[in-house]
Amino acid sequence: MAGQEISKEESLSLKGYRHACHIMLYADTDAKLFGKIPIKHIVLMQMRFDGLLGFPGGLVNPAEESLESGLSRELWEEMGVALNVAPEDHCSSCVAPSPPQLVTHFYTKKMKEEDVREVEKAAVTAPDHGLEVMGMVRVPLYCLRSGEGGFPAFLSHSFISNSRSQLLSALRALGLLSWAALDAAVTQADQIRQSTQQ
Numbered sequence: 001m002a003g004q005e006i007s008k009e010e011s012l013s014l015k016g017y018r019h020a021c022h023i024m025l026y027a028d029t030d031a032k033l034f035g036k037i038p039i040k041h042i043v044l045m046q047m048r049f050d051g052l053l054g055f056p057g058g059l060v061n062p063a064e065e066s067l068e069s070g071l072s073r074e075l076w077e078e079m080g081v082a083l084n085v086a087p088e089d090h091c092s093s094c095v096a097p098s099p100p101q102l103v104t105h106f107y108t109k110k111m112k113e114e115d116v117r118e119v120e121k122a123a124v125t126a127p128d129h130g131l132e133v134m135g136m137v138r139v140p141l142y143c144l145r146s147g148e149g150g151f152p153a154f155l156s157h158s159f160i161s162n163s164r165s166q167l168l169s170a171l172r173a174l175g176l177l178s179w180a181a182l183d184a185a186v187t188q189a190d191q192i193r194q195s196t197q198q
Contacts, residue, residue: 022057080126150189
């Protein structure tokens, strides 16, 4: 779903719009796949009830709560942990094409690797586990020798709304992957999609 970027402040003045907040939790790591492929970064997403990949979060009501406190509430429901989301964690706000009248707010939060592991453990005890959320997923940010496995294969899956573009934008903005690596992965992902549709 494409949409128009808007400031967070301007989005809150819109009348008749619903607001959804989501967050990308990430950490640095020294881990290596098979002892030789550097993973470098852990990025969390989730498998949703509808079989689509997305980020933790959900609908919030700015009339009753701040965007950040609403997102923190959603994170407790979906991941079983109370994370403090701050206004400076905000990355972007985007107005969805109408209908629906929806503004999506995207946040990123860097954590320590051990804190990410605690989030993953807690997620299976969360109130929404097995209902709205099927489980947490780590994004494989590496590329296998074949050129198709890892990140390109991950990108070839189906994502909810604008979460795929949010992932790519965040990886670029945070410097977790180079522009060249991102562009190559997107090209390979498109080729994988085309080959499976034939």
